[in-house]
Amino acid sequence: KEETGIFLSSDDTFSWSDIISTVEFNHTGELLATGDKGGRVVIFQREPESKNEPYNQGEYNVYSTFQSHEPEFDYLKSLEIEEKINKIKWLPQQNAAHSLLSTNDKTIKLWKITERDKRPEGYNLKDEEGKLKDLSTVTSLQVPVLKPMDLMVEVTPRRIFANGHTYHVNSISVNSDCETYMSADDLRINLWHLAITDRSFNIVDIKPANMEDLTEVITASEFHPHHCNLFVYSSSKGSLRLCDMRASALCDKHSKLYEEPEDPSNRSFFSEIISSVSDVKFSHSGRYMLTRDYLTVKVWDLNMETKPVETYQVHDYLRSKLCSLYENDCIFDKFECAWNGSDSVIMTGAYNNFFRMFDRNTKRDVTLEASRESSKPRAILKPRRVCVGGKRRKDDISVDSLDFTKKILHTAWHPTENIIAIAATNNLYIFQDKVNSEMH
């Protein structure tokens, strides 16, 4: 299986605000949205495949760029509200326009993206520049006609869902009913109707009466892909809670609690921190959940609450470095995870611009690198290896030479094809599996 790379954005010097903070394909995979720390959203569109230029097929090019959020100042608390885009979620397409939700720490916005490629010409009362005509010059009536023009992509904010969150929003998820969505912060989850911005329903609240007693926060949440009443949220203690909105208005009592008992032989002061779940994703089938904690990715069967059905080690060689990673705060890095379209392969990022893929059927895994050096256009990615003492092969990297500032936190997989988007700091990489795409 070969992976070829197409390298999109480039800058040797970049500013803090260019760092990509989220990546998301839309439901068809035609569009890919990225958000950055500067509050901007960039949407890429896949070029339609053409037989004339087979090498250009399926490339993603910039479609639209807009400023989604601006920095704000909370005067009550004298604190800045960052404009960083935490999450983007696409709405299923219902007409010619595309819509997406983007959120920063506090405010969620619904954006509508429309195309304009024609414009009316031949008005009776206005001239080409739009100025009113001198009526004495109008001697006959004409019917305005639509003439083609250069494609213009217009993005307009349709809804602003503000003041719903005291704490920082970490997830948003659109319900399969396409009418509602939820937003989760550290302590609460709210349910919104897409058309109503002045109120939301609180469906989960884990804030203790006394903040002194706070020991656990919500880290991620998602609606079930098919059952509009079910959603899951993960916690900093490594547990998952599946909730049913039909059971009660306030879903504080979970329907199911998924938790793996701690391994006593591996217990340390850092056990809790590394068990904190940074991302949770339902499989496309809806039968499984994928979670990412600091060192592993785990597949959970919805029917089994006692332990995950599969556990994959992402970078177990870091287990002996946890104190250093605690010191430099890397232990708090939140990595995301992703399923492929058929739920047979899972992917997640790591350090040194490495990302990992695990095939659930063959149990084989691979480490790849997203870097300019190893990703000339059309180049085939070479598997990488981290050596942990012992024998060292030629291109291996030792654990001590890993660059912990190069972290792949955000990854996305095309909904149906083997195309992946990898955010490496300020750069976006899109890799395609050419072998498989030829088979389509």
Next chain:
Amino acid sequence: MGEEEGLHQTQLLDTMFVRGLKRKCFDGEEDIEGTLAGIKAIPSYNLQRQSLLDMSLVKLQLCHMLVEPNLCRSVLIANTVRQIQEEMTQDGTWQMINTQSTGQASLDRLVSTDILCRSSREQAEGKHVPGYSTFNKDFEGDQAQDSSETMSTVSSVQAPRNLQSNVWEMENPQENKGNFQKSLDQIFETLENKSPNSVEDLFSEVDNSYYDLDTMLTGMMSNTKMGHCDGLETFSSPTATASNSNCKSDLNELDHIVEILVES
């Protein structure tokens, strides 16, 4: 030198903590655990645990800057502190360290705990710490010597005062504002009700020695996550950059401001 020792210490901490060295009961001897005589390089588990505790407390304090701190991170660090405390209580290490307090010199060091532990709200109310300059000098003096040992001693005297009168034993910690401690609940309180009076107050709170401590412990000022530096850069220049040198020049200015405040 201080930086190297800080790094070395952390690597050793890694070794100690790899397989969950969690002692169930204190064996009553304050000896160097698991080392051969003469190998000064491997500090005892207790000292390492103390070091982790200090690091955690500093991390909790350092997240009080201009952007709202990351609650998840704060909760995880606070839980780590709790775990260490519980273990130290079970060990009986608590009582042992408590009886070690001596004289005027250590009183200065106890006072310096105040700086580390004060909530930003208290600092905004304009309380000055009398022993502040002493702390600075002591600290820099320590750095010149064998800092790992000295720092551990200093911290071991400091820490029990921190933790003794914290939330676990008190009914209403908010009434103890006048004390030295900053309990974990106060951290969360301030996360909720942060209201420093002005930008100048925010700057005056920043203690330059924090950054020294941080540098020493981490051995590097990393460019990646600079929660505390971020805020400084935002105020000093409109375009935020990930430049380390920006941070350091801001620190020099702060150093100056802080010196003026202390002398007044």
